[in-house]
Amino acid sequence: MTSVPTVTLNNGVSIPQLGFGVFQIEPENTREAVRVALETGYRHIDTAEMYGNEKEVGQAVRESGLPRAEVFVTSKLNNGYHAYGDALAAFARSLEDLDLEYLDLFLVHWPLPGVGDFVETWKAMEEIYRSGRCKAIGVSNFQPAHLERLLRETDVVPVVNQVEAHPYLTQEAVRTFGRENGIATEAWSPIAQGKVLDDTVITAIADRVKRSPAQVTLRWHLQRGDIVFPKSVTPARVAENFRLFDFELTDEDMAAITGLNRDERIGPDPDTFNWIP
Ligand SMILES: NC(=O)C1=CN([C@@H]2O[C@H](COP(=O)(O)OP(=O)(O)OC[C@H]3O[C@@H](n4cnc5c(N)ncnc54)[C@H](OP(=O)(O)O)[C@@H]3O)[C@@H](O)[C@H]2O)C=CC1
Numbered sequence: 001m002t003s004v005p006t007v008t009l010n011n012g013v014s015i016p017q018l019g020f021g022v023f024q025i026e027p028e029n030t031r032e033a034v035r036v037a038l039e040t041g042y043r044h045i046d047t048a049e050m051y052g053n054e055k056e057v058g059q060a061v062r063e064s065g066l067p068r069a070e071v072f073v074t075s076k077l078n079n080g081y082h083a084y085g086d087a088l089a090a091f092a093r094s095l096e097d098l099d100l101e102y103l104d105l106f107l108v109h110w111p112l113p114g115v116g117d118f119v120e121t122w123k124a125m126e127e128i129y130r131s132g133r134c135k136a137i138g139v140s141n142f143q144p145a146h147l148e149r150l151l152r153e154t155d156v157v158p159v160v161n162q163v164e165a166h167p168y169l170t171q172e173a174v175r176t177f178g179r180e181n182g183i184a185t186e187a188w189s190p191i192a193q194g195k196v197l198d199d200t201v202i203t204a205i206a207d208r209v210k211r212s213p214a215q216v217t218l219r220w221h222l223q224r225g226d227i228v229f230p231k232s233v234t235p236a237r238v239a240e241n242f243r244l245f246d247f248e249l250t251d252e253d254m255a256a257i258t259g260l261n262r263d264e265r266i267g268p269d270p271d272t273f274n275w276i277p
């Protein structure tokens with residue numbers, strides 16, 4: 001079976017660079033989707049309390065029969081639970097819903113700069129980390145200014161920052177800040193939910209290397225060093241998105257795809273997003 005490269009996080013924990021995302025998979029379809037992903041060879045699942053399918057993710061992981069240590073599971077703190085005590089309780093609930101002994105990675109889902117104070121939230125994350133029930137803690141959708149505050153005012157450096165990233169939003173500033181401070185970048189919506197797949201720069205490279213536009217785009221992320229977890233409920237695509245390790249993009253291909261950047265988001269802007277579900 002294909003072995004997926006790992007990235008060593010700043011606390012020594014290893015994360016598979018390619019995983020499987022479960023946003024917008026209905027709870028009733030999640031068990032099967034995660035079963036197919038694990039069967040295909042994925043060993044990293046990215047969920048969140050916000051997605052409403054933690055329970056089914058946990059079920060599929062347990063039913064796979066794989067040793068717990070072989071599957072990397074990430075979940076995220078939902079936006080309504082940023083207060084210290086709420087964050088501790090929300091983590092305990094996530095673990096209970098997943099029905100797992102520990103989480104591999106727990107993230108603050110959004111900084112919500114207009115609501116409360118994410119430094120207080122991060123102090124709760126540090127306590128969760130110290131409890132040993134979570135192997136690593138990180139953030140999602142943090143801008144460099146948000147990260148600077150965490151680095152200045154708290155003790156534990158986030159292991160990752162999970163941000164929207166794809167060829168139309170290459171996130172150079174966030175990625176550079178991460179690289180300089182030991183924070184790995186995870187790219188969410190890595191194929192921009194399909195939006196980049198008919199871009200002629202990407203389709204021309206795909207034709208030449210005899211791979212699909214999705215494979216070319218995912219390979220671009222991997223060669224940049226970022227961590228990705230494409231979502232699909234279509235088994236053929238789940239398999240396609242896993243076949244990324246038998247071809248390489250040239251430096252010219254990499255530069256051409258990076259050159260597509262238009263700083264165009266498909267999701268919310270972290271500086272102004274303060275939504276509480
Ligand atoms: N931290 C955050 O704020 C966020 C995190 N995320 C995480 O990132 C993950 C991935 O992002 P997501 O928004 O789901 O978007 P993706 O960029 O992974 O795209 C998913 C969409 O693309 C389709 N698709 C998947 N593979 C292929 C393929 N090979 N060819 C053509 N179409 C394909 C899927 O269709 P189908 O399923 O029908 O096959 C689905 O419609 C999420 O599942 C979640 O874990 C996402 C958003 C925000």
Ligand SMILES: O=C1CO[C@H](CO)[C@@H](O)[C@@H]1O
Pocket residue numbers: 023048050109266267268
């Ligand atoms: O993970 C997520 C899925 O997408 C939503 C809408 O863009 C986000 O709010 C959320 O962070």
